[in-house]
Amino acid sequence: MSTLVIVEHDNKVMHPSTRHTLRAALQFDQNPVLLVAGHQCQAVAEQVATIAGVHAVWITDNDRLEHQTAEAVSELVVSIADSFSAILAPASTFGKNLLPRIAAKLNVAQISDITRVLGEDIFEHPIYAGNAIEKVKALDPIKVLTIRTTAFDGVNETQSPCCIERIDKEIKESVTRFVRHELSRSERPELGSAKIVVSGGRGLQSAEKFKLVEELADALGAAVGASRAAVDAGFVPNDYQVGQTGKVVAPSLYIAIGISGAVQHLAGMKDSKVIVAINKDEDAPIFQIANYGLVGDLFELVPQLIKLLKHN
Amino acid sequence: MKILVAVKRVIDPYVKVRVKSDHTGVETQNIKMSMNPFDEIAVEEAIRLREKNIATEVVAVTIGPDANQETLRHALALGADRAILVRSNQSFCSLNIAKLLQKIVKNEQPDLVLMGKQSIDGDNNQTPQMLAALLDWPQATFASKLVVQGKMIEVTREIDGGLETLSMNLPAVVSTDLRLNEPRYASLPNIIKSKHKPLDIIEYENMGVNLQEHIQILETNPPAARSGGIKVASVEELFDKLKHEAKVL
Numbered sequence: 001m002s003t004l005v006i007v008e009h010d011n012k013v014m015h016p017s018t019r020h021t022l023r024a025a026l027q028f029d030q031n032p033v034l035l036v037a038g039h040q041c042q043a044v045a046e047q048v049a050t051i052a053g054v055h056a057v058w059i060t061d062n063d064r065l066e067h068q069t070a071e072a073v074s075e076l077v078v079s080i081a082d083s084f085s086a087i088l089a090p091a092s093t094f095g096k097n098l099l100p101r102i103a104a105k106l107n108v109a110q111i112s113d114i115t116r117v118l119g120e121d122i123f124e125h126p127i128y129a130g131n132a133i134e135k136v137k138a139l140d141p142i143k144v145l146t147i148r149t150t151a152f153d154g155v156n157e158t159q160s161p162c163c164i165e166r167i168d169k170e171i172k173e174s175v176t177r178f179v180r181h182e183l184s185r186s187e188r189p190e191l192g193s194a195k196i197v198v199s200g201g202r203g204l205q206s207a208e209k210f211k212l213v214e215e216l217a218d219a220l221g222a223a224v225g226a227s228r229a230a231v232d233a234g235f236v237p238n239d240y241q242v243g244q245t246g247k248v249v250a251p252s253l254y255i256a257i258g259i260s261g262a263v264q265h266l267a268g269m270k271d272s273k274v275i276v277a278i279n280k281d282e283d284a285p286i287f288q289i290a291n292y293g294l295v296g297d298l299f300e301l302v303p304q305l306i307k308l309l310k311h312n
Numbered sequence: 313m314k315i316l317v318a319v320k321r322v323i324d325p326y327v328k329v330r331v332k333s334d335h336t337g338v339e340t341q342n343i344k345m346s347m348n349p350f351d352e353i354a355v356e357e358a359i360r361l362r363e364k365n366i367a368t369e370v371v372a373v374t375i376g377p378d379a380n381q382e383t384l385r386h387a388l389a390l391g392a393d394r395a396i397l398v399r400s401n402q403s404f405c406s407l408n409i410a411k412l413l414q415k416i417v418k419n420e421q422p423d424l425v426l427m428g429k430q431s432i433d434g435d436n437n438q439t440p441q442m443l444a445a446l447l448d449w450p451q452a453t454f455a456s457k458l459v460v461q462g463k464m465i466e467v468t469r470e471i472d473g474g475l476e477t478l479s480m481n482l483p484a485v486v487s488t489d490l491r492l493n494e495p496r497y498a499s500l501p502n503i504i505k506s507k508h509k510p511l512d513i514i515e516y517e518n519m520g521v522n523l524q525e526h527i528q529i530l531e532t533n534p535p536a537a538r539s540g541g542i543k544v545a546s547v548e549e550l551f552d553k554l555k556h557e558a559k560v561l
Contacts, residue, residue, distance in 0.1 A: 069478070070441065070451055093471045097453045100406065100441035109407050109526035112436045126535065127435050128329045132338055133535050137528040176450040179466065179477040192472070196560070220561075228490070238456070238491060239474050244432065245490050247472070253560040263328070270538065274558045276550065282543075291541035291558065294550050304547040309561075312551070 001085035002055075003029035006077065007036045008094045009044040011066065016193045017090035019154030022053060024147045025088050026155070027117040031055035033084070035167075037073050039066035045164050052157035057164045064171040067178035068094070072171050074101040079169055081106055081142060086120070091146035091248075092192070099146050108140035113248075115151035129244040129267035149192065150250030150271060184237050186224075191240070194223030196253045199242055199269070200235065201227035203258020203279065203298055210235040212302050213257055219309040225249065225269075227259045243268035258298050261286025278302065313460070313482075314369045315358045316422035317392065318413055318443075319351040321376060321383040322433045335531040347383050350428025352390075353488040356495040357458065358426050359391035366460050367424075369393050373416050375409055377401050381511060388506035389498035395509070396420075400516035406434070408523045410442035415521050417447060422483065424465065429454050429487040440487035450480035456491040 003025045008015035018034070025032040036045045036059045045059040058080075064072050077098075081087065087102060089095035091113045103110035116124035121138045123145065138145075191197065198220065200213035210230065217224045225242040226235065242249055244267035254272035259265060261277070261284055269275070270289055277290035278298050287293040294301060323329055324346040329338045347355075361367040372387035374380045375398040384395035398412055417425060430437035437453075444451035452458070452467035456475070459466045466479045470489045498506070544550045555561045 070444075070453075074445065093454060093469075096437045097441065097451075100438035101445040101451065103438075104407060104410060104442035104445035107407075109405055110436075110438055110442075111527065112438060122530070127532075128323070128338060128433055129435065130535060131329045132331050133533045135530040135533070137530055138526070139528055140526055174450070175481040176452075177479045179479050181474065181476050183474040232491075237474070238470055239472060244435070253554070253558075264325070270535075274554070274560050275538075275541070276554070287543070288540060289538045292550055292553055293541060293543040294547070295543060301547055305551065308547060308551050312555075 002083065003032040003086040003088065004084040005032050005034045006087065006089040006095070006098065007034050007044065007048055008090055008092060009036065009038060009041060011038045011041045012043055014044050014047045016154060016190070017092050017149045018048065019051065019156065020149035020152045021088050021090045021147045022051060022155045023152040024114065024117055025086070026053050028120040029086065033058055035060070035077070037065050037076050038068060039063050046161065049161040049164055050158050051155055052159045053155055054159070054162050056162055058167045059164060060167045060169055062169070062171050064174065069174055069176045069178065070098045070101045071174045071176050073098055074105055075171055076169055077102050078105045080167065084142065086143040086145065088145050088147055090149050092149070095146045099144055103144040106142055106144070108142050108144055109138060110144040110146070111136060111138055112146050113148045114145050115148050129263055130270060131263070148248060150248055184239050188217060189221070189223045191223040191225055191242070191247055191249060194249070195251050196220050196222035197225050197242070197249050197251045198222045198255045198257065199225035199227065199259060200230055200257045201259030202229035202233060204230060204235055207235045209299070212299070216255070216302055216306050219306045227262070227265045256286050256290070257302060259286055260284045261289065313367050313423040314371065314421070315361060315367045316417060316420055316425045317351070317354050317358045317370060317372050317387065318425065318427040318439070319355065319372055319374050319383055319387055320348045320431045321345050321374065321380050322348045322431055325349055325432055331532055331534045335533055337532050345379070347386050348428050348431045350430060350488055350490070352495040353490065353492050354426040354428050355387050355390050355392060356493045357488060360493065361460065362391065371396065371420060371422065373398070373413070375400060375404065375412055375516070384511055385506050386498065388509045388511070389503045390496065391502070393509065395511045397511065397513045398516050398519065399513050402516070404523070405527045406436050406438035407442055407526055410439050410446055411521055411523060412516070412519060413439070413443050414446045415519055424482060425485045427485070427487050429489055440485050444485035447485070450484045452478055452480060452484060453487045454489045455486050456489050458486060458492070
C-alpha cells in the first residue's frame with residue numbers, strides 16, 4: 001500500500017507546500033504518489049515529477065476540477081482511495097477544506113496539522129493554540145492527514161522526471177459554482193514560506209503608518225505579516241494575519257513590531273527560529289518568547305533599523 | 313428557512329491552559345468555560361438572517377455533558393428559538409460528532425447548517441466539512457460573507473491568497489471565519505427570556521447512531537519551552553546580535 005499526496009496548485013504552478021507535505025510522506029513511505037487534480041494542469045505535473053522522492057505523478061485533467069472545489073476533488077480522491085493507506089495534503093486553507101470531506105466519505109478519521117510523524121499511524125499535532133501537543137494513534141485503515149508545512153523542511157532536491165500517469169474519471173456536475181477570486185497581489189515573498197517575516201500590530205496605529213513595517217520588510221527581503229488587531233483595525237488585508245486563526249509561520253527570523261503577543265498570535269509564530277520584538281511596553285508578553293527584545297518607540301527605532309540595514 | 317447552528321463549550325479563549333501532570337489531557341477542573349468564539353459568530357449570523365426574515369427558525373445544538381445546557385442557554389439568550397442537547401459524558405472525535413449532527417439534521421431538516429470553522433480546543437477544523445460529506449451537501453468553509461438568495465447561497469471564503477466566492481444550492485453547510493460579523497452581547501431581559509425557551513435533551517444512547525473509535529489519544533504534553541531571551545539597548549546592538557550571534561542577517 002502506498003501514500004497519496006494531494007498537490008496544491010493553481011493549474012499553472014505547484015504551491016511550495018507540496019515540497020513540505022512530501023517530506024512528511026517520505027517519513028513513512030519511500031514511494032509516494034502525487035496527485036495533480038485540476039484543469040489544464042500538465043505543467044504542474046511536470047514540475048512535480050522532478051522533485052526527489054516522487055515515485056509517480058497521477059494527473060486528472062477535467063474542467064469540473066478547474067477551481068478545485070472540495071466537492072469535486074473529494075469525489076475524485078475517494079474513487080482512487082482504495083490503492084492507498086495514507087492520504088496527505090498541506091494544512092493550508094486548500095487542505096483543510098478538502099481532507100475532512102474525503103475522510104468522512106471514507107468513514108475514517110482525519111488528523112489535522114501534524115508536526116511530527118512517529119510511525120505510520122502515530123502522529124503529533126498541536127492543540128489549544130499550540131499550548132499543548134497531542135500524540136495520537138490513527139486506528140483506521142486509511143490515514144488522512146494534513147501537514148503543518150512549517151514543521152517539515154521542503155524537499156528541494158531534484159530527480160530525473162518520474163512517470164506521469166493520466167487518471168480519467170467522470171466528475172459529477174457540482175451544485176457548487178465558482179463565482180470569483182479576489183487575490184492579494186504582492187511582489188514580496190509568500191508569508192507561509194518566507195525566511196524572514198516582519199509583522200506589525202496595533203502599535204502601528206494606522207494603515208498609513210503600517211507602511212513602516214513594509215519598508216523594513218523590503219530592506220530585509222522579508223514577507224509582511226500582521227496581528228489580528230492590525231487586520232481588524234483595517235491596516236492590512238486578512239490574509240496577512242499570523243496566528244491561530246490566520247497563518248502559521250516558522251521563519252528563521254520573525255520581527256514583531258508593536259505586537260503585544262496575545263496567545264492567539266503566538267500560536268502562529270512561536271516556532272520561528274529567532275524572534276525579535278520591538279515594543280514600547282516592556283511588560284508585553286511578546287518579550288517572554290523573544291530572543292532579542294528592544295523596548296522603545298517603534299516610530300523612532302524602526303526607521304533607525306531600516307537605515308542601518310541599507311548602509312550594511 | 314430553518315437554520316441549525318452547532319455550538320461547542322470550550323475553555324474560555326483568555327484562559328492559559330495547562331497540561332495535566334499525568335499527560336492525559338489539559339486541566340478543565342474549575343476552569344472558566346465559554347461558547348467557542350467561532351460558534352458565537354455562527355449564532356450571530358443565524359440571528360441576523362432571522363432578523364432579516366430570511367430565516368424563520370434558528371435551532372442551536374450541542375453534544376456533551378449536562379453543563380452544556382449553559383452554552384445552549386447563551387445561544388438562546390442571543391436569539392436562537394430553541395435548543396437541543398445531545399447528552400453524553402463521552403468525548404467524541406470530529407467524525408463521530410459529525411455523525412451525531414447528521415442524525416439531528418435528519419430529524420430537523422434545516423435548510424442551512426452554520427458552525428464555527430474550528431473549535432479553539434482541538435483546533436481540528438474538520439466537523440463542518442465532515443457533516444457536509446455525510447449529508448452529501450455542498451460546503452462553504454471559512455466564510456467571511458454570506459448572501460442568501462431564495463434556494464441559493466453565495467459565500468465569500470477566506471483563503472490563503474485572499475478571498476474566493478462560491479455559489480451553491482441549499483441545503484448547505486457553512487463554517488464561519490472570524491470576520492463574518494461581530495457577535496452581540498446578550499441583554500439581561502434576553503437572558504431572562506432564554507430561560508423559558510425550549511431546550512430538548514436527547515440521550516446519546518437513544519440516538520441509534522453506531523459509533524466506533526477512530527483515534528486513540530496516547531498522551532498530551534506541554535510544548536517545548538522557549539528559553540527566555542535578552543533585551544538589547546539599541547538598534548545598533550540588535551543589528552550586531554542578529555548578524556554575528558544569531559547569524560540570521
